[in-house]
Amino acid sequence: MEIILALAIGxxxxxxxxxxxxxxxxxxxxxxxxxxxxxxxxxFSMGRLNLGRAPVILPSHGSNPAFYADPLPQALVLTAxxxxxxxxxLFLVVLLASRGLTGTDxxxxxxxxxE
Amino acid sequence: xxxxxxxLPILPVVLPLFAGAAMLLFGETRRRARTILALTSTIAxxxxxxxxxxxxxxxxxxxxxxxxxxxxLGDWAAPFGxxxxxxxxxxxxLTLGATLGLATLVYSLARWERAGAHFLPLSQFLLMGISxxxxxxxxxxxxxxxxxxxxxxxxxxxxxxxxxxxxxGLHYIVVNxxxxxxxxxxxALIYGVTGTLNMAELALxxxxxVGDERALVDAAAALLGVVFLVKAxxxxxxxxxxxxxxxxxxxxxxxxxxxxKxxxxxLVRFETLLGDAAPAPFGGEWMFYSGLxxxxxxxxxxxxxxxxxxxxxxxxxxxxxxxxxxxGFDGYALTGPGLFYLxxxxxxxxxxxxxxxxxxxxxxxxxxxxxxxxxxxGLQDPQDxxxxxxxxxxxxxxxxxxxGLAFVLCAVLVTGLPPLSGFVGKFTLLxxxxxxxxxxxxxxxxxxxxxxxxxxSGLAGVVALSRIGTRIxxxxxxxxxxxxxxxxxxxxxxxxLCVALAxxxxxxxxxxxxxxxxLEGRGYVEAVLPGMTVTEGFAR
Numbered sequence: 001m002e003i004i005l006a007l008a009i010g011x012x013x014x015x016x017x018x019x020x021x022x023x024x025x026x027x028x029x030x031x032x033x034x035x036x037x038x039x040x041x042x043x044f045s046m047g048r049l050n051l052g053r054a055p056v057i058l059p060s061h062g063s064n065p066a067f068y069a070d071p072l073p074q075a076l077v078l079t080a081x082x083x084x085x086x087x088x089x090l091f092l093v094v095l096l097a098s099r100g101l102t103g104t105d106x107x108x109x110x111x112x113x114x115e
Numbered sequence: 116x117x118x119x120x121x122x123l124p125i126l127p128v129v130l131p132l133f134a135g136a137a138m139l140l141f142g143e144t145r146r147r148a149r150t151i152l153a154l155t156s157t158i159a160x161x162x163x164x165x166x167x168x169x170x171x172x173x174x175x176x177x178x179x180x181x182x183x184x185x186x187x188l189g190d191w192a193a194p195f196g197x198x199x200x201x202x203x204x205x206x207x208x209l210t211l212g213a214t215l216g217l218a219t220l221v222y223s224l225a226r227w228e229r230a231g232a233h234f235l236p237l238s239q240f241l242l243m244g245i246s247x248x249x250x251x252x253x254x255x256x257x258x259x260x261x262x263x264x265x266x267x268x269x270x271x272x273x274x275x276x277x278x279x280x281x282x283x284g285l286h287y288i289v290v291n292x293x294x295x296x297x298x299x300x301x302x303a304l305i306y307g308v309t310g311t312l313n314m315a316e317l318a319l320x321x322x323x324x325v326g327d328e329r330a331l332v333d334a335a336a337a338l339l340g341v342v343f344l345v346k347a348x349x350x351x352x353x354x355x356x357x358x359x360x361x362x363x364x365x366x367x368x369x370x371x372x373x374x375x376k377x378x379x380x381x382l383v384r385f386e387t388l389l390g391d392a393a394p395a396p397f398g399g400e401w402m403f404y405s406g407l408x409x410x411x412x413x414x415x416x417x418x419x420x421x422x423x424x425x426x427x428x429x430x431x432x433x434x435x436x437x438x439x440x441x442x443g444f445d446g447y448a449l450t451g452p453g454l455f456y457l458x459x460x461x462x463x464x465x466x467x468x469x470x471x472x473x474x475x476x477x478x479x480x481x482x483x484x485x486x487x488x489x490x491x492x493g494l495q496d497p498q499d500x501x502x503x504x505x506x507x508x509x510x511x512x513x514x515x516x517x518x519g520l521a522f523v524l525c526a527v528l529v530t531g532l533p534p535l536s537g538f539v540g541k542f543t544l545l546x547x548x549x550x551x552x553x554x555x556x557x558x559x560x561x562x563x564x565x566x567x568x569x570x571x572s573g574l575a576g577v578v579a580l581s582r583i584g585t586r587i588x589x590x591x592x593x594x595x596x597x598x599x600x601x602x603x604x605x606x607x608x609x610x611x612l613c614v615a616l617a618x619x620x621x622x623x624x625x626x627x628x629x630x631x632x633x634l635e636g637r638g639y640v641e642a643v644l645p646g647m648t649v650t651e652g653f654a655r
Contacts, residue, residue: 020293025285032292039296039303046307072312073303076255080299083262087292090269098285101278107289109282 005045013038023112025095025105029088036084040077047073121178123170124186124199126163127209127246130156135239143232150224153235157220160242161213168206172626182633183642185252193252193643194313200252202639203630204454208249208373208380211458214612215370215465216242218605222469223366225601230275230364237274241267241370248377252643254305254312257381258298261346265291268374271367272359283355283362290355294345297338304335314388315643322392323649333394339385340396346378348435350409357416357428365472368427372464375435376457383442383450387634402443403560409436410568417572417579423471423587426579430467430529433572434460440568441544445559449547450631455624456540459616463528463537466609469602470521474587476596512595517603519588524610526584530576531569536616541569543624 012034019031047070055071057063095105102109134156138149170177170184177184184201187193220238228234244264251257269291273284306312308331309320324332345352356375360368386397395401413432420426434456441453511519524535531541548562548569587593616623 020289028289032289032296035293035296039299042300043303046303048307073306076299076303076306079255079259083259083295086266087262087269087288087295090266091288091292094269094273094281094285094288097273097276098281101276101281107285109278109285 009038009041044077124201131239131243135236138236157217164209164213168210171203171206194316197256198252199250205249212245219366219369221605225599227364227366237267237270252314254302272363275364280362283358287355287359294342298342301335301338315640318388318640319649336394343378343381348375349405350412360428361424365469368468369465379438402439406436406439414572414575440565447631447635451628452543452547454627459536459540462609466606467525469606474518478593514598526580531573536613539620
């Protein structure tokens with residue numbers, strides 16, 4: 001199972017970095033979203049991969065940590081997802097404003113000169 | 116009364132939060148109510164910050180007894196709860212942030228506040244993020260406060276709109292979003308290896324790690340170092356800084372003067388906590404050499420700048436580089452002088468950005484580019500006063516006199532010329548660097564590099580500032596800028612603070628040196644986790 005998760009994080013991270021370096025703002029925002037997915041999966045995986053364990057304390061199992069999944073990385077992922085929402089929304093607005101003010105969707109605000 | 120006083124550490128975070136939220140409820144029409152709320156909140160934050168400064172320095176008796184105040188959020192004890200820690204370093208930075216917030220707020224009330232929507236709430240949230248970042252004792256909480264201040268800064272850098280601002284803002288936003296993602300990876304990796312996010316407990320656990328776990332934490336620390344260096348404006352991660360700070364509105368650029376120092380503060384905090392076992396980016400050679408590279412490129416930028424706002428951005432870069440190099444020395448010899456230089460350079464940069472905006476009013480658009488092309492092609496300026504024989508003298512209006520004097524003072528402060536606090540800061544840094552004795556058997560970089568960089572950057576700053584200053588203030592083709600009292604008073608106050616800092620340099624240096632001695636000890640860890648011992652690095 002670890003290899004699937006590692007491949008997923010790696011592929012999304014690599015695609016995200018590639019798109020981030022592209023010259024059009026839409027590619028940049030998709031790249032940022034893919035990178036955010038990869039990072040969120042990574043944070044979640046820091047709680048170690050388990051099967052069939054929930055971060056909810058059951059009376060039958062008591063307080064032995066071996067029966068539960070680590071809740072802290074899950075809380076970290078939630079925080080990161082929420083912050084990602086807000087910044088993606090803000091960046092979308094800036095993207096549209098840039099398109100409107102500069103007339104082009106190039107990240108530098110002007111088309112590159114033709115050689 | 117003492118029950119109320121023990122909640123002081125949370126006030127710098129809670130006051131701007133509620134003030135900003137209340138302002139959003141008021142909407143856009145009740146301007147007077149929002150202005151009063153903003154002023155009250157910022158003045159209250161300044162009072163709280165000064166009180167905390169007095170408490171951590173031992174001048175006022177604190178409800179928590181010792182020098183270090185630990186505030187457990189929700190009364191959950193560390194290391195499982197998030198704590199706010201008020202020690203000398205946090206208190207200094209809090210006071211600095213509150214001062215800058217008040218000065219730029221008063222400046223903005225003249226006209227910049229009306230240039231766009233939601234300036235006052237956004238600046239309150241920015242102050243909340245800055246205060247929280249300085250106070251927190253938890254790594255992920257640091258990330259959250261970084262995000263709060265970054266989100267507010269994204270809104271503020273775009274304030275006033277326009278193609279230049281939006282273009283510079285877009286680059287600023289993308290770079291900082293990527294840095295935030297790296298911060299997340301680093302924080303998660305550190306948690307996954309050590310099992311804790313509390314900074315004091317990390318200081319106890321990380322030195323005990325060996326082998327693979329140590330390698331993972333080193334990798335995470337490298338990412339964390341990159342994040343803080345991006346924030347601090349180190350080369351080659353600082354290409355976003357000059358356009359963003361140059362395009363931003365003047366009060367926004369003024370309060371951004373402290374944002375680079377948040378990155379420097381984070382680096383210093385981790386360096387002092389982790390001590391000798393610190394991973395590579397925190398303290399030592401990496402900070403030293405990246406600081407030197409930053410000073411070098413910032414100096415070149417200063418000399419090459421044709422516009423005043425780009426020059427100001429480059430001076431911020433040079434001051435960041437100086438601080439990185441100073442804190443990158445082995446040991447704590449330069450930490451006290453570095454803190455003095457930090458305070459002086461932040462106040463001077465903020466005043467400088469506001470003076471620039473006032474001085475640029477009334478000048479023709481592209482006047483700088485015209486002047487440069489005149490010089491480059493050897494043409495005679497058609498308004499050259501040497502050609503006019505009938506001129507006896509020009510009357511200097513009060514506004515121009517004030518601006519000229521303020522510009523000269525800012526230039527003196529920023530480049531470190533005597534007799535003001537910039538000089539005192541640079542002098543103490545130079546004296547400590549010359550007297551620096553490396554420990555036995557260390558291959559520490561030579562302090563001569565730092566001394567040379569410091570002096571050359573000062574010289575380049577003098578050259579660049581005097582060249583641009585003469586072009587702005589002594590040109591005949593300009594109209595007198597119109598200033599308001601609410602714009603002149605904060606600039607004057609910041610400059611007078613620098614003068615007072617220079618006059619009271621003795622007590623100030625004593626305080627900063629005591630702070631450096633405290634940072635060298637284990638006072639922070641002892642206060643947050645009293646009596647805790649850790650026998651192994653890995654939690655489970």
